[in-house]
Amino acid sequence: MTVIGYAPGAYDMFHIGHLNLLRHASAHCDRLVAGVVTDEAVELAKGRRPVVPLAERIEIVRSVRYVDDAVADPHVDKFASWQRYGFDVLFKGDDWRGTTEGDRLEIVLEQVGARVVYFPYTVHTSSTALRTFITTANRRYETGS
8 A cells, every 4th residue: 555645834945844854754655745835825824925936835845856746735724635635644843743733633634544743843944934034134234234
């Protein structure tokens, strides 16, 4: 039986944390599908739109050797993603472990025979940290400090 893995994410400003997640995920399934979350779904979930447009994020993620396919994921609710893509295992960063959303996701996916696997979150690099750094650097540049 082929194990299909699903790794959803915004993958905005692609960085080492994204690469680590995809690398680890590919080692735990036979076929890895990366769900690149749409701009609208990112905005609903995080309150801001991605910096990099969806088509470019999909192309970047699709080019990673660990990924067998990259698809646009319009769903904030990852059970809806399961209904659309039918994966066996969903991969998330361990910052989701023990959260209300993570616990709910584990329960609903278990009911359909799928599971959630967590990998270490890359704390020192995130799209949020990069966005903050760029914004701060831009303000310093604009004010000449």
